[in-house]
Amino acid sequence: MRYPKIRELIEAIKALVKGPYTSKFPKQPHQPFERFRGKPEFHEKDCVGCGACVNVCPSGALSMRDVDNRRLLEIRWDICIFCGQCQANCLTEKGIMLSHEFDLAITGNRESLKQEIGKDLVVCQDCGEAIAPYEQIIWIAKKLGPLTFSNPSLMLFYLKSQKLSSAVSEAKQEEEFLRADRIKILCPRCRREAVIKS
Numbered sequence: 001m002r003y004p005k006i007r008e009l010i011e012a013i014k015a016l017v018k019g020p021y022t023s024k025f026p027k028q029p030h031q032p033f034e035r036f037r038g039k040p041e042f043h044e045k046d047c048v049g050c051g052a053c054v055n056v057c058p059s060g061a062l063s064m065r066d067v068d069n070r071r072l073l074e075i076r077w078d079i080c081i082f083c084g085q086c087q088a089n090c091l092t093e094k095g096i097m098l099s100h101e102f103d104l105a106i107t108g109n110r111e112s113l114k115q116e117i118g119k120d121l122v123v124c125q126d127c128g129e130a131i132a133p134y135e136q137i138i139w140i141a142k143k144l145g146p147l148t149f150s151n152p153s154l155m156l157f158y159l160k161s162q163k164l165s166s167a168v169s170e171a172k173q174e175e176e177f178l179r180a181d182r183i184k185i186l187c188p189r190c191r192r193e194a195v196i197k198s
């Protein structure tokens with residue numbers, strides 16, 4: 001016959017005095033520990049749509065696509081492995097954050113286990129190609145401070161956001177670049193062409 005070890009006896013006595021270590025979930029709500037990594041959620045007002053979180057997500061739970069001048073970001077909780085890389089690498093540090101929510105089991109359609117947000121994109125004034133989300137450019141301009149004025153696209157965009165310029169117009173394909181085209185919101189390819197050809 002094997003006798004219980006001293007350590008096991010101590011644990012048994014502790015459990016008798018303090019009660020069982022396990023929680024009574026789902027009969028009683030379970031309160032996760034402070035650093036528990038639960039369901040990640042986008043916080044739309046703090047997200048600028050940069051896509052950094054999508055690039056670091058190891059499971060492919062995060063995705064983004066640009067449709068009709070809108071950047072759509074999606075998180076699938078049925079694919080997420082709760083590693084926390086999205087939160088750790090978020091540009092604004094608050095755009096996506098892991099919550100304490102862990103009870104994600106459903107019996108219905110798993111397609112409902114997702115969250116989608118959208119951000120308006122700024123387009124090149126010459127070719128119409130998407131450059132970056134509006135909020136991301138404003139975020140960069142604020143970070144750069146006076147250095148914003150070293151880049152014509154950033155400068156024009158920042159002035160417009162402050163209602164100091166109405167320079168932004170619809171994209172229109174010009175035959176050739178003129179010198180005045182340098183002071184436009186342009187994608188990197190068109191900016192390069194404008195500088196070389198004008």
Ligand code: SF4
Binds near residue numbers: 056085087
């Ligand atoms: S917690 Fe990890 S797996 Fe889940 S969305 Fe964030 S980066 Fe992707």
Ligand code: SF4
Binds near residue numbers: 048
């Ligand atoms: S701001 Fe944060 S949450 Fe939003 S797209 Fe960038 S990294 Fe992802």
